[in-house]
Amino acid sequence: MSDRNSTTLPGGTPPTIRVTSESVRIVPINGSRDLRRFIRLPSSFYADDPAWIPPLLIERREQFSPRNPYFAHAHCCFWLAYRGTRPVGRISAQIDELHEARYRDATGFFGLLEAENEADTFRALLSTAETWLRNQGMSRIRGPFNLSINQECGLLVEGYDTPPMIMMGHARPYYADRIAAEGYQRSKDLLAYRVTTDFTPPALMRAAVNKAAGCVRIRPLRRPSMNEELRILKEIFEDAWSANWGFIPFTEEEFRHLGHSLRLLVDDEGVQIAEVDGIPAGMIIALPNLNEAIRDLHGRLLPFGWLKLLWRLKVKRPTTARVALMGIRKYFQRSALGTALAFMLIDAVRGYGIRRGIREVELSWILEDNMRMRDMLAIIGGVPYKRYRIYEKALQ
Template sequence: MTMTNAVSSDSSALRIIPVSGNADLERFIDVQNNVLKSDPVWISPLRVERRMHLSAKHNPYFQHARWQAWIAVRGNLTVGRISAQVDALHLERYADATGFFGMLDAEDRAETFAALVATAEQWLRAQGMRRVRGPFSLSINEETGLLVEGFDTPPVFMMGHARPYYRDHLEACGYRKAKDVLAYMVAPNFAAPAVMQRLVSIHSERIRIRPIDLKNFAREIALLRDIFNDSWSENWGFVPFTAAEFDALGQNLRFLVARDLIQIAEVDGEAAAFIVGLPNINEAIRDLGGRLLPFGWLKLLWRLKVRFPGTARVPLMGVRRKFQRTRLGSALAFLVIDAVRVPLHRHGAKQIELSWILEDNIGMCHIIESIGGIAYKRYRVFERELDAD
């Protein structure tokens, strides 16, 4: 019998099957869309992007991590999926025997969630892990956390989506909150608050804002990586971007992002902060069903180059550690946000998502809220200790 991909109310016995080979991987990718397609705000990611994301050939994450994926099958229907990952860079940094799960999607049945989670946990135990944390798809530098608030709006590019029952079933499996991250939405026509204007005026002679230098793109990407890894190094769960990972990210940005949407702030000639804004690809692909062929790629290019999406996202931003928790650091954060919101507004964006932001990053939350930002989505990272076999 040929297996199909769908959500099932069938009472047949559930089987958890390890993903092995391209055919299984295609079914694994299909699960998310089949579980969520009835949700009116769901947007199918591009299949080609998902294949590359899960390919050791194209995703440098796999140079320092090992993983396994599974699908849940009931009768002749594929009804769930999960992955488990062990990241050598995380273990090198924290030595905490923590592994990760991710890419969790399934039908609304406790049995299916429990079987998927138990399978991932068993694999992680065999890898020597004593704690499991997630979801991450696949790392903390990619899609992070499970959506627990904000189900009524579409996910923006490279941000996750879920149904409320995901949380219920995961908690029933013994998982509890480790950390929340927030997604803020802000209109780009905000007025600078008076306190921020004063801060900027005090430091204006020392600060220079400039766009990325495309003639020296490789050098600039290395500079952005250095700022990011420094600025985020003390944040919860931080794992540094490798040079290969940031180079791959840079090549994607070069295709997707105009020069004026990557801005760098210098203090006394030293690169001190940066920000990246990008059009919300999800808005541009909403009606493509995840496919670029036969004509989807033409629609995508036209929508990105001719009719800029009405929404955008800031996925990357950083202020060097030595400026953090200072007035100069606050001025830098505000100025790079301001530097990218102006061209985004000019391109046609009406709303900008800044994500993700740690819930306890009070300074950044205050800056965003001072310019009218609203925390409209909340994503939760869960964890639990693994019992010994």
Template sequence: MEKRAATNYHEHHGRRDSPIVVRSLQRRGDFATFLGLPRQFYHSDPHWIEPLQLERRQHLSRHNPLFEHLDWQGWVAWRGLRPIGRITAQLDHLHQQRHGDHTGYFGMLEAIDDAAAFEALTATAEDWLRQRGARRVSGPFNLSINDECGLLVEGFDCPPVFMMGHARPYYAHRLEEQGYSAVKELLAYWMPSAELSFTPSMRRLMARYQARIRVRPSSRERFAADMAALRDIFNDAWSENWGFVPFTTAEFRELGRNLRLFVAYDLIQIAEVDDVPVAFIVALPNINEAIRDLGGRLMPFGWMKLLWRLKVRYPLTGRIPLMGVAKRYQFSRLGPALALTLIAAIQEPVMTKGIRAVEMSWILEDNASMRNILENIGAEPYKRYRLYQKAL
């Protein structure tokens, strides 16, 4: 009887030396397994926050405008009847058109602490990319550079904010075992809202251009036009950044619909020079704070809790995920004046809503000018994410 019970256990959970089978998301139930798998790895991590399953399903649905220019495939790794990991591979045709470097992406990587699991998952993703002409793989991207990206390598002792990733500490080592090496470092900065301060030289710079810069919030009436302007500014401002892929009109329209649900108009501040929008900043309430105890589910009563927490109680933390200054001003004195003026403008609505601290993320480690601004106003780097690359 004991021997039969042990056999049943290993049939279900898989022996450590059992073969690993990596299966694409084709069979019934595979997609649910793929989405639910992180819960298996993070249930003992007090800092992990399970994303809303509805949001994850929408992100991966065919209705996501991202898939107008990006192809992807997902897999789950199995040992016996036990799922032990997952991964995706992506080819972004806009990236190829812009950079022409035959680079594919991997993403949404989760797995047990086992070299064989990481080897099976990464090899499967690499083969899929190689068959489609990729000569290099980079990631993690979930699913593009304009979504959640980078692997957390420092800052495991506090929860992630909205649309920023979490990870187990062993992930970096396991990836590096498979031949992946760091290509870019991304930093997240933490800024207590009330501690924002400007140096005398910063104040003089803002005062010098005060007459030329007009900052205003977005509004219900101007929202659609403002979203179009923000897309143009972002695509111009970030165009020289590493790995840049522009937002399409459809993608930014979808982003605008989502922002309208959760973000007050005064948390979108736009700077104009000579009546032309040239820079912007967006602050979000930290939705992760509001969903922390929902277990990824909105039904039956989770949606009521979320609505109350976002409309009545409001999160105490936030995130600044989007900021841009038109490229023609970036290397002039007006560029930092615009950035500082926008940061000053967003402080009041952030504090009025009771947001006590914000994460500013992500910032490339080698973006010295932006890091200098943030560190001089009192922000501190507290998390580090890493992007990896491997030749195929």
């Protein structure tokens, strides 16, 4: 993890403790004890929330590890808020060199925000992140990103009554009001769509697929050629998403890191690649909903949590899944063939889901203004059931 006059993990020299009011003080985290508090803090705010699913502690610790390739191109600082000796909030601030190189807009980010329902706590946390970013030369703050746009992003503002899917966030309803009260405006909304796997393909979908069948082949992941497959997936993703709002490419190391996760979690049929006349043109990645399997583990795999998790993933199997990545090369996107490719990929994952006992799939996230994709999902019965919001604010 690189350093720009910031707290680093592990180690580093923290800046002076900032006292923002008589009752709330903000402390930069420094060392393993603070990190444990930072990671475990959200559970205290969601203990009575039936939709909350405690994330695996081992996964959260890995997020902060120097092995996380995100830190090779980002500068970060992390803080805890205290009332007396009791932690009551947390936040991160980060500057992504890849974003700045691409957009040159002096935008920094905040994330990992969790706090009690008190205005002064939110004000103290957000103002601390703003000050740090301003001191680093940033003129705008945007978030939440946990930690990047290629990871968890957005604050849940609709859909509090259902649990989050794998790698998606959850929040209390008061978070949105508290953030808005500090002068933050909506920058972009992201939608999560829910689709049942037993839908009947509509006539438009069948017609598009039949017309393209002669030149298109849909195939699953070839695990023995994993490195080559990852290269193909990365190339399609970067071409398909390059014009999207906020897009930042994965580094080679980040995509290898993602590939390691795919090896452990995803079946070969959960990854489908579309080829047009033998050339890779589109892809889709569906993840079994790990959150369904870990709901009652309280974030722990020891002593017997790992046995429960293994049995639930390999024997009982989740009944839900999430399409986390999908892309069609730009050359095809605004053509009838592009529509057919998208339908064929969705149908391939649907068939896999039915065979695996998956009843429902979330497609997320979808940009609110991506009407082409939204219209396509509506055709197959997709319903937007969660909304996540990205906020931003000028740093005066």
